[in-house]
Amino acid sequence: xxxxxxxxxxxxxxxxxxxxxxxxxxxxxxxxxxxxxxxxxxxxxxxxxxxxxxxxxxxxxxxxxxxxxxxxxxxxxxxxxxxxxxxxxxxxxxxxxxxxxxxxxxxxxxxxxxxxxxxxxxxxxxxxxxxxxxxxxxxxxxxxxxxxxxxxxxxxxxxxxxxxxxxxxxxxxxxxxxxxxxxxxxxxxxxxxxxxxxxxxxxxxxxxxxxxxxxxxxxxxxxxxxxxxxxxxxxxxxxxxxxxxxxxxxxxxxxxx
Amino acid sequence: xxxxxxxxxxxxxxxxxxxxxxxxxxxxxxxxxxxxxxxxxxxxxxxxxxxxxxxxxxxxxxxxxxxxxxxxxxxxxxxxxx
Numbered sequence: 272x273x274x275x276x277x278x279x280x281x282x283x284x285x286x287x288x289x290x291x292x293x294x295x296x297x298x299x300x301x302x303x304x305x306x307x308x309x310x311x312x313x314x315x316x317x318x319x320x321x322x323x324x325x326x327x328x329x330x331x332x333x334x335x336x337x338x339x340x341x342x343x344x345x346x347x348x349x350x351x352x353x354x355x356x357x358x359x360x361x362x363x364x365x366x367x368x369x370x371x372x373x374x375x376x377x378x379x380x381x382x383x384x385x386x387x388x389x390x391x392x393x394x395x396x397x398x399x400x401x402x403x404x405x406x407x408x409x410x411x412x413x414x415x416x417x418x419x420x421x422x423x424x425x426x427x428x429x430x431x432x433x434x435x436x437x438x439x440x441x442x443x444x445x446x447x448x449x450x451x452x453x454x455x456x457x458x459x460x461x462x463x464x465x466x467x468x469x470x471x472x473x474x475x476x477x478x479x480x481x482x483x484x485x486x487x488x489x490x491x492x493x494x495x496x497x498x499x500x501x502x503x504x505x506x507x508x509x510x511x512x513x514x515x516x517x518x519x520x521x522x523x524x525x526x527x528x
Numbered sequence: 529x530x531x532x533x534x535x536x537x538x539x540x541x542x543x544x545x546x547x548x549x550x551x552x553x554x555x556x557x558x559x560x561x562x563x564x565x566x567x568x569x570x571x572x573x574x575x576x577x578x579x580x581x582x583x584x585x586x587x588x589x590x591x592x593x594x595x596x597x598x599x600x601x602x603x604x605x606x607x608x609x610x
Contacts, residue, residue: 292568398571401587405567408559408592417587434567467541467580474579499544500572 272302272317274309281312282381282528283354285345287320287365287372290389291330291399291436293502294323297362300501300511307521314354318345331430331437335368335445342372346380356528360384363502364395367449373456382527383456386463386516387502390476392449403433452480459490461523463516465498494519531581531609532602538576539598543569554599559592570595583608 286301288294305315319326320341322333342359349357357380361369366388373383389395400421407414421431425443432438462481464473472478473495481491501513532554540549543564558565565573574585583605594604 296568398575401571401574401590402567404587404590405570408570408590408595409567411592415588419587467537499541500576502572 274305274315274317276312276314277310278312280314280354282356282358283314283316283349283352284308284358284360284384285342285349286315286317287342287359287361287369288317288323289363289365289502290395291323292402292434293363294365296511297502298324300513300517301362304517304520307517308524311521311524313358313524314349314352315360316345316349318342329437331439331442334439334441338368339372339375342368343376346372346376350378356381358382358384358527360386361388362386364389364392364446367392367451367454370451370454370456371449373458374454379457382459382461384461384463384520384527386520387465387500388451388462388477389449390451390480392446396443396446399433399438400431403431406434452483455484455487455489457489460484460492461527462491462493463520464493464495465500465513465516466495468497492523494523531606532598534580535577535602535605536598538580539573539601542573542576552598554597554602556598558597558601559595565595577605581605581609 286305288301289297301317305317308315318341320333321337322328322330346357359369359373359380361367361383363386366385369383369385373380397418400418403421404416404418407416425431425438425440428440430437430439464477466473473493481493484491496516496519498513498515501511501516536549536552539545539552543562545564570590574590577583578585585608593600595601
C-alpha cells in the first residue's frame with residue numbers, strides 16, 4: 272500500500288511492521304500516521320512481509336531473512352520511484368528489523384524512525400509465548416504448559432501455535448538471538464517511546480541502548496509520548512488509537528530530511 | 529501509593545479504560561467481565577505490572593484465579609512485592 276505525498280515529494284518512508292498480532296492490531300493506527308506523513312509531502316510505503324497480513328505465503332514458512340529481503344526490496348522499489356532520501360520506519364519488532372536492514376544497505380537510508388522498539392528479541396518471544404498461556408486461562412483448560420515447556424518443544428523442532436500464528440522453531444531461535452543494542456543504524460535515529468505519563472522516565476533498558484549508540488556517535492532523537500500502550504491494546508473490535516503518537520510523529524517529520 | 533492504586537492505574541492504562549478505571553474496586557470482576565481483557569491484554573498487563581512494580585511474574589503464575597478481580601490481582605502483586 273502506497274500513500275502518495277500531497278504536493279511536491281520531499282522524501283520517502285518505508286514502514287516495517289510489528290510481529291504477528293501486534294501488526295494486526297496496529298494497522299489502523301499506522302494507516303492514520305501514514306496519511307499524516309503523506310500530507311507533509313512524504314511518500315509512505317506500507318508492505319506486508321512474507322506470511323503476514325495480506326501477503327502471500329504462510330506465517331510458519333517465513334524466515335527472518337525473508338523479511339530482511341522484503342525490506343530491501345521495498346527500499347529498492349522506492350529508490351526506483353525516484354526517492355533518493357528515504358527513512359525506514361519500524362514499529363516494535365519491525366524496528367529491530369529496520370535497524371538491521373539499515374546497516375546492510377549499500378546506499379544508506381537517511382534516517383531510522385522507531386515506534387516503541389523491541390530491545391531484545393528474547394523478551395518479545397517470551398511475551399509472545401505467554402499469549403498462548405493466557406489464552407488457555409480463558410478457555411478454562413488448566414494445563415501445565417509454561418514458557419519453558421513450549422521452548423523445549425520448539426528446540427525439539429516442533430512448531431507452536433500461538434494466537435492463530437504457527438511459530439516455527441527457526442523463527443523462535445532467530446528472534447531469541449536479536450539484540451537492538453548490537454544493531455546500531457549508520458544514520459540518525461528518531462525514537463518514539465510511549466510512557467505512562469510525563470513524570471515517568473524511559474525504561475532503564477531503553478536508556479542504556481540510546482546512551483550506548485550516542486556514545487558511538489549515532490544521533491538519537493528521543494521523543495517520549497505520554498499515552499496508553501498502543502501496541503498491546505486489547506480489543507480488536509475497537510480500533511487502536513494513539514493520537515498523541517501520530518501527532519508527535521508527523522510534527523517531527525518536518526525535520527527528518 | 530497503595531498497591532491497589534498502582535494496579536488500578538496500570539489496568540486503566542493497558543486496557544484504555546478511561547473514566548471506567550475510577551469505578552473499579554476490590555470486588556470488581558476482571559477476567560470474563562471486562563471485555564477489553566483478552567489474552568493479548570493479559571500479556572501486556574503482566575509486562576506493565578512487572579515494569580511498574582519491579583516484580584517478575586512466572587509463567588505458571590498466569591492463572592485465572594489471579595485475574596478474577598482487582599482485589600485478587602492486587603493481593604497477588606502484594607505477595608510478589610513482600
